[in-house]
Amino acid sequence: MGLQAYLALAAVVFCIGLFGVMTRRNTIGILLGIELMLNAVNINLVAFARFSADVTGMVFTVFTICITVSEAALGLAIVILLFRVRRTVMADHLDLLKG
């Protein structure tokens, strides 16, 4: 299996994540989509690191995973707070910044 296969897989996962972010009405679903997109990037990084024999990409991936975890925790906390205040987590109801 060549580099292309990993890259194609990453692209597919990224697109699925983006599609989720753009179309899910539920804020938690949007967070899930973001996770997918981040992991697609991780796949890219790991694949490049493996095929160019450079460990930098792997180190970066470890960082990304850590940040992703904190991001998920933070995002879920925001969602819960949002639900407390607005009694909804539906993204299309949250339009206070409408011009």
Added chain:
Amino acid sequence: MADTGTLALTALLLHAIAFLLLAVVVPLRRSGRPAAMVSMLCAAGSFGAAVQAWRTHGETVSRLLWDWLPSQGQTLATVGVMADADSTLMLTLVGLVSLLVQVYSLGYLSDEPRPSLGRYYAYQSLFAFSMMGLVLAPNLLQLFICWELVGLCSYLLIGYWYQRPAAARAAVKAFWTTKAGDVGLLVGIILLWRQTNTFDLIQLRMLAESGALPAAGLSLITFCIYLGAVGKSAQFPLHVWLPDAMEGPTPVSALIHAATMVTAGVYLLLRTSWLFALTPDILLIVAWIGAFTALLAAVLACVQDDIKRVLAYSTVSQLGYMMTAIGAGFASVGFFHLLTHGVFKALLFLGAGALIHAVGSNNLSQMGQLARRMPQTMIVFVVGTLSLAGIPLFAGFLSKEEILGAVWERGFVGPFVLLMIVAFLTAFYMFRAVFLAFFGAPRIGHAHGHVDIAHAGAHVSEPHAHDPPATMAVPLWILAGLSVVIGVYFTFEHPETEFVSPAWLMPSAVGVAAAGILMAWATYQRRTIDPAVFTMAFAPLYRAALAKFWIDDLFEGVFAAAVLAFSRAVGWVDRYLVDGVLNALSAWTLTAGDDLRTMQSGRAQDYVYGVAVGLLALLLWVQFG
């Protein structure tokens, strides 16, 4: 003994000191009579200095000059005084008349509140200073500045009773009408400067007489300078302001609008006569317009009921005389008439002021049979009238004679004929005024077929009318005495002239004047001729004269229409073009902002969508662009 220039400068500066004192020291000005005393004291000193300057003037011109406008290493203009025979003589006239008028005003304006009396004397001093500055100007630039200053004083003094709408309007009219001519004068002076690089009168004269002045464009220059004189000296068609200027106090009319300021135009042409001598075609225009103005104003004077307006038109008419003499190329003759006219016309105005003061009205139909009540006024007024009519032994006699002789000598037959008619009319309208005011039977309703029927029937001569107080009587007697002295002197002592009048001229001119007097006598005193006969015989002319030949209406119509049309056009441009563009821009900005606002939906996913599409577009552009 100080030299002529210093004396002239003293005469000039005394008035400036008086004005500055009155202008700066407010309590003095508001105190009224003390302010008048200060002003009169300075005027008296100034007159003394002026007389002394005149007596000591020699053949050479005495000049005192100071640099004024430095420019690139050389001096652009100087200020100072230039005292020669003409300017010191004129200086004496200005000094004399302004002193007498200031004394007279004290009696005439005795009922004025004190602050405005002080204001009046401040203006009087400023005027005398400006006029003397004009007379003594060594260059055209100083002359122009003083020219404008006397115009300003004329405006201020015509509008002295500024609470009266008529006076305020007359002041503005006088200002603007003369300003129209002044623009010409300024253009002329600048054009002349461009050709010669100097404003100095003596340098210019040397250039002109040596023939070094390029002839091209000279006609335009002299015409422009003449325009200034047309405005100031009330020549047709800019004469319309002078009769209206009679809204000012009568002493002001005597000083500014008879003796001094209005003659500034004649004086200007005298000062630049060597320049005009190079452009005979302009001189021809000057002569014709002068003669025509003289006739027009004389006709208008015949139908006026307001005694001051009769005198005002008579002034216009006499200015026309002087201009004709200058047009004939004999400027000194015009200047001679200017001087004698200054004396006797001031006398007439001050006499009329005494009448108005006594009767309380300007209207001739409200006067009548005043000879018994005001014998002194009657005598001095008749002296003035005889002088104006050109009767021997009185001041106007020889000067008028010389003008007629000069015009005949030059071969201007047309203007000569006009001036002879004017001589007849002058005697007629002046004696009409004399008979109506001082003599005359009680008038009946249709007496002179006028609009004043309401007054004419009643015949209201003020029962308490009496001769004026001493402050007014003394100037009158001095001027009357001067008129007689000048007249007697020149009747027997003919000065040397540059031409010889034909022998028939003097008898015929006197005869014409006598005929005018006789006709006025027959019409308004004996009543053997009904004035209605004239009005019937000259019905169209009479109606036209009553309407001032529609010249005022024409000006008003043309200028009002032109200015209004122009204003409307400018208003339209401003309202629809300038404002329109701005309004369209602001409206477009508003709607654009309103439309763009809807892009801001507030939903996070829409922004993500936007970012994704934008990123995709960027990628495609990098890949394929």
